[in-house]
Each structure stands twice: as C-alpha cells, then as structure tokens.
Amino acid sequence: MTVKLASYVLVLLLAITLNFLLPRLMPGTPLRFFVGDDVALLSQESVRELMAQHRLDRPLWEQYLHYLWQLVQGDLGYSYQERKPVLAVLLERLPWTLLLTGTALVLSTAIGVTMGALAAWRHGSAFDALVLSLFVLLDSMPSFWVGMIFIAVFAAHLGWFPIFGAQTPWAALTGWEYLLDILKHLVLPVLTLTLTTISGTFLVTRSAMLGVLGEDYIRTARSKGLSEFRVLYRHALRNGMLPVVTVFMINLGFLVSGATVVETVFSYPGLGRLLYEAVLQRDYPLMQGAFLLITVSVLIANLCADLLYSRVDPRVRV
Amino acid sequence: MKSVLSIIGLTILGVLGGIAIFTPAPYDPHERVSAPFQPPSPQHWLGTNDIGQDIFSEVVHGTRTSLLVGMLAAFLAVLIGVIVGVIAGYSGGSVDTLCMRAVDVVLVVPFLPLMIVLAAYLGPSLLNVILVIAALTWARPARVIRSQVLTVKSLLYVEAAHAVGGSFWHLLRWHIIPAIVPLAMTQFVTVASGAILIESSLAFLGLGDPVQKSWGTVLYYAQARGAFLTGAWLWWVVPPGALITLSVLGFALVGYALEQRTNPRLQYN
Numbered sequence: 001m002t003v004k005l006a007s008y009v010l011v012l013l014l015a016i017t018l019n020f021l022l023p024r025l026m027p028g029t030p031l032r033f034f035v036g037d038d039v040a041l042l043s044q045e046s047v048r049e050l051m052a053q054h055r056l057d058r059p060l061w062e063q064y065l066h067y068l069w070q071l072v073q074g075d076l077g078y079s080y081q082e083r084k085p086v087l088a089v090l091l092e093r094l095p096w097t098l099l100l101t102g103t104a105l106v107l108s109t110a111i112g113v114t115m116g117a118l119a120a121w122r123h124g125s126a127f128d129a130l131v132l133s134l135f136v137l138l139d140s141m142p143s144f145w146v147g148m149i150f151i152a153v154f155a156a157h158l159g160w161f162p163i164f165g166a167q168t169p170w171a172a173l174t175g176w177e178y179l180l181d182i183l184k185h186l187v188l189p190v191l192t193l194t195l196t197t198i199s200g201t202f203l204v205t206r207s208a209m210l211g212v213l214g215e216d217y218i219r220t221a222r223s224k225g226l227s228e229f230r231v232l233y234r235h236a237l238r239n240g241m242l243p244v245v246t247v248f249m250i251n252l253g254f255l256v257s258g259a260t261v262v263e264t265v266f267s268y269p270g271l272g273r274l275l276y277e278a279v280l281q282r283d284y285p286l287m288q289g290a291f292l293l294i295t296v297s298v299l300i301a302n303l304c305a306d307l308l309y310s311r312v313d314p315r316v317r318v
Numbered sequence: 319m320k321s322v323l324s325i326i327g328l329t330i331l332g333v334l335g336g337i338a339i340f341t342p343a344p345y346d347p348h349e350r351v352s353a354p355f356q357p358p359s360p361q362h363w364l365g366t367n368d369i370g371q372d373i374f375s376e377v378v379h380g381t382r383t384s385l386l387v388g389m390l391a392a393f394l395a396v397l398i399g400v401i402v403g404v405i406a407g408y409s410g411g412s413v414d415t416l417c418m419r420a421v422d423v424v425l426v427v428p429f430l431p432l433m434i435v436l437a438a439y440l441g442p443s444l445l446n447v448i449l450v451i452a453a454l455t456w457a458r459p460a461r462v463i464r465s466q467v468l469t470v471k472s473l474l475y476v477e478a479a480h481a482v483g484g485s486f487w488h489l490l491r492w493h494i495i496p497a498i499v500p501l502a503m504t505q506f507v508t509v510a511s512g513a514i515l516i517e518s519s520l521a522f523l524g525l526g527d528p529v530q531k532s533w534g535t536v537l538y539y540a541q542a543r544g545a546f547l548t549g550a551w552l553w554w555v556v557p558p559g560a561l562i563t564l565s566v567l568g569f570a571l572v573g574y575a576l577e578q579r580t581n582p583r584l585q586y587n
Contacts, residue, residue, distance in 0.1 A: 006419075011426050142515055142519060142563070145559030145562065145563070148537070148540070148555050148559070152547075156547045156548075163547070257430030258430075261519050264523060265541065275435075287438060288435070290431070291432065291434075294428050295427070295428055
C-alpha cells in the first residue's frame with residue numbers, strides 16, 4: 001500500500017512539475033502562457049512588469065517553490081478567457097463531470113458484471129458468443145463516433161433527447177421539471193460512455209467466473225442442491241469479483257479519458273469539455289488547472305479502489 | 319474459433335492495408351472540387367464536405383495517415399517497452415524497481431487529458447502525435463517483456479550459459495531475444511489497436527496534423543460543421559468511424575490470436 005501510495009504521490013508531483021515546466025521550456029516568452037497571445041502587443045515596460053508579477057524573472061527553482069506554495073493555497077492561477085480564478089471555473093464544472101462519469105461507472109460496472117457472469121455461466125452457448133462479439137465490437141468503436149451517431153439518430157432525427165448541454169438554457173425550470181430536464185440531457189452522454197467502457201468489466205468478469213466455476217467448491221454448492229442463482233451470485237461471483245475490482249480501477253482512467261471526448265461531443269459542461277475549450281482558446285492556466293484536477297480525481301478514485309480491494313479480499317493487507 | 323478470429327482480423331487489416339497502399343484517391347483531399355455539402359453522387363461517392371472537398375478522397379487519404387500513425391506509434395512504444403523491460407528484467411535490484419515504478423506511474427496517469435495538454439504545447443504535427451502516443455503506451459509492453467526476461471533468466475540452461483561466462487550480449491542474442499520476439503509482436507499489434515483509437519480521438523479534438531488528414535480529422539470537421547444535424551451524417555460521419563472501428567477490431571483480433579499462441583499460460587486451455 002505504501003508503495004502504491006508512493007507511486008500516486010509521484011504521479012501527482014509529475015503532473016505538477018509538467019504543468020510548471022511546459023510553459024517555461026517552450027520556445028518564445030513564457031508570458032504568453034500566463035496572459036494570452038496579446039502579450040505581443042504590449043510595450044516592453046508592461047511586459048517587464050508582468051514578468052515580475054508572475055515571478056518569471058526569478059531563478060527556476062525559486063519559481064518552482066513559489067508555484068508549489070500557490071498550489072497548496074489553492075491558487076491555480078487566473079483564467080484570462082473566463083476572467084475568473086481558475087479554481088472557481090473548475091469547481092463550477094466538477095459536479096457535471098462527477099454526475100456523468102459516476103452514473104456511467106455504476107451502469108457499466110453493473111451491466112458488465114451481470115452479463116459477464118451470465119456469459120461465463122452459459123459458456124460456449126449462442127448467448128455467450130453473441131454478447132462476447134457485441135462487447136468486443138463496442139470496445140473497438142471510438143466513443144465520439146458513437147456519440148455523434150446517437151445525436152444524429154436520437155436527438156436530431158427522432159427528437160427524443162436534446163442535442164447538447166446539461167440543461168435547457170434560460171428555461172428557469174424548478175423542482176421536478178428541472179430534474180427531468182437534467183436527466184434528459186444526461187441520457188445520451190451516459191449511454192455513450194457506458195457502452196464504450198463496458199467491455200473491460202465484461203471480459204474480466206467473464207474470464208474470472210470461468211475460472212471460479214470450475215472450482216470444487218462450486219460443485220459442492222451445486223450438489224448441496226442450491227439453486228443455480230444462489231450458486232452463481234452467492235458463491236461464484238464473490239470470488240470472481242476480485243479481478244473485477246482491479247478492472248474497475250483501470251476503467252476509472254479510461255472513463256475520465258472517455259468523458260473528455262464524450263463531453264466534447266455533447267457540449268456537456270464538465271471538466272473534459274473545459275479542457276477542450278481551454279485548448280481551443282489557448283487559455284493555458286485553465287488548461288493546466290483542468291488537467292491537474294482530472295489527475296487528482298483519478299488518483300483519489302484509484303486510492304478508494306485500493307482500499308475497497310483490501311475490504312473485498314482480506315488477504316490483501318493495507 | 320481462434321483461427322476464425324485471426325482470419326477475420328487479418329482479412330480486415332489486409333483490406334485496409336490494400337486501401338491505404340493501392341487505392342488512388344480520386345481527388346486531392348485538400349482541393350475544393352465541387353459545391354459544398356453535396357450528397358453522394360457518381361462523381362463523389364461520399365459527397366462533399368463544408369468547403370467542397372471530396373469526402374471519399376479524404377477517407378482514403380485518412381486510411382494512410384491513421385494506419386501509419388498507429389503502427390509507427392506502436393513500433394516506438396514496443397521498442398521503448400522492450401528496452402526498459404530487458405534492462406529491468408536483466409538487471410534486477412534497484413534498476414528493476416526504478417523501471418517498474420516508472421511503469422506504475424505511466425499506467426495511472428489519465429492519458430488522454432495529458433496528451434491533450436502535451437499536444438496543445440507541442441503543436442499539432444504527425445510526429446508529435448506519434449511521440450506523445452508512444453510516450454504514454456510503452457508501460458504495458460515493458461511489464462510483459464520484463465516478466466518474460468525474468469522467466470528466461472531463471473531457466474537452468476540460461477543460468478548455465480551465464481555461469482560459464484556468457485556475456486550480456488550473448489545471452490541477449492541467443493536466449494532473451496528469441497523468447498521476447500513473439501511477445502513483442504503481440505504487444506505491437508495490441509498497442510497499434512489502441513494507438514489508432516487514441517490518434518482518432520486527438521484528431522477529433524482538433525489536435526491532429528491539419529495537413530495530414532486522418533479519419534479523426536474528417537470527423538472533427540463533420541462535428542464542427544454540425545453534419546449530424548442533417549442527413550449528411552450517413553455519408554460524412556458513418557464511413558470514417560466505421561473504418562476506425564474496423565481497424566481497431568482487426569488489430570485487436572490478430573492480437574488476441576497471437577496472444578493465444580505466444581502466452582504459455584493460455585496455450586493449453
């Protein structure tokens with residue numbers, strides 16, 4: 001666990017250091033990464049002033065220490081496009097990403113585990129082959145493409161769901177109507193993200209269950225006269241769940257990456273979409289903040305999964 | 319069953335490779351050759367895009383770019399993976415620990431957001447895309463190669479060769495390389511499958527090389543011009559995405575078949 005923890009801290013430091021070094025090592029003045037491309041239009045004097053303000057005239061190590069100190073204080077810089085502190089912009093967007101990825105994660109794990117267990121139980125049947133090929137095919141599809149097709153079919157042509165965003169703009173809905181509106185906007189992005197991340201869970205559950213179902217204690221359970229349902233879900237799945245938790249962790253990373261693309265397709269106002277907008281508008285402080293927050297969320301999620309793992313499998317010590 | 323899958327995979331890759339190498343694009347994908355937003359016609363099989371470029375030519379051209387980027391990135395990633403894996407596995411001790419810690423770090427990093435940040439600073443070019451993908455996908459190959467090297471090293475006859483004074487290069491040439499080549503090939507195919515998907519995502523986000531159009535680039539413009547709001551999605555959105563899916567699937571199937579052959583643990587199942 002300490003080893004794991006150490007590598008997470010290392011990842012975090014690496015992300016921070018990368019954020020620190022990238023703008024400073026690129027050719028040209030680093031100032032344009034702090035205040036925007038307008039820096040070319042400024043006078044020598046104001047450039048010098050701004051350089052001093054951002055401490056870019058100090059030695060690199062001093063800048064680095066100052067940068068770390070700022071981060072500790074929660075100061076992620078100033079977004080020159082949004083004209084707000086980066087942290088404020090990020091916190092506005094974070095709930096939407098949590099809603100989207102959280103829902104997709106729960107759905108994709110639930111469906112993946114259930115289908116994986118069923119496919120293993122009916123190993124070699126037509127159902128197994130069908131579900132297996134379906135999920136392998138889904139795994140090969142780019143999530144943004146699936147999203148675009150969903151928008152074309154279900155939003156633009158059938159008109160069942162809204163085309164973009166997380167809520168109807170300027171509608172000023174309240175109560176149940178507001179909730180329903182958010183739910184309607186959530187359906188297609190969640191469906192896209194779920195379908196394109198399900199196969200990992202499915203494949204691992206299936207192969208783990210195939211291993212477990214061949215064990216002696218399963219035969220014992222069956223010969224005791226327990227129902228197939230009980231054997232499958234109470235006896236086999238419990239042990240088959242171990243590798244699933246591992247995949248769950250790996251999926252977190254994929255989910256976040258997937259969410260970046262899916263949010264962009266659906267113009268969903270989460271962190272991934274923010275990252276994309278920041279790149280488009282060359283808003284580097286915002287881009288770095290979004291990247292840092294995404295990294296921190298993935299690390300926290302990994303940590304939770306590690307703790308969960310030791311709860312599921314008492315043999316693993318924390 | 320397994321041979322059927324590998325035949326399907328190889329057929330898909332063969333057809334796509336054939337398109338990339340032999341099919342001449344009817345028009346220059348960078349030239350305006352017709353009125354914009356044309357539906358499919360005998361002159362333009364997949365219609366034209368928002369500025370009157372031939373979509374079929376773009377897709378054919380994209381096949382070259384996407385496959386090339388995927389394979390070059392995968393080659394580079396596996397090369398790094400082999401070097402790190404051999405060094406870690408052969409040296410053991412603190413070198414091994416250091417390499418494996420690096421592997422852990424790369425595996426945890428949210429790769430697409432990091433790629434977006436890197437691509438945003440480095441600027442959009444094919445070379446950058448390849449380097450960035452390789453830099454973030456070498457970890458899995460490294461891990462696989464390392465464990466194979468560890469296995470080889472512990473074989474009695476290899477230990478014997480070492481004991482009688484066989485040098486590192488001797489062991490590498492006669493024992494390690496023959497043992498890791500099949501695994502490296504499997505990893506290459508698997509990483510290529512992922513690399514094509516990643517490249518398409520980057521290009522779709524507008525971070526690809528604007529001069530070398532890939533499938534993702536075509537979809538980027540389709541998205542930006544709202545192709546899915548009209549009937550145009552059928553010929554503008556579906557074909558490039560279907561080709562991405564096919565190529566990813568092709569590599570994945572071949573990788574799966576290779577893995578069944580090369581992974582000793584799976585061989586007797």
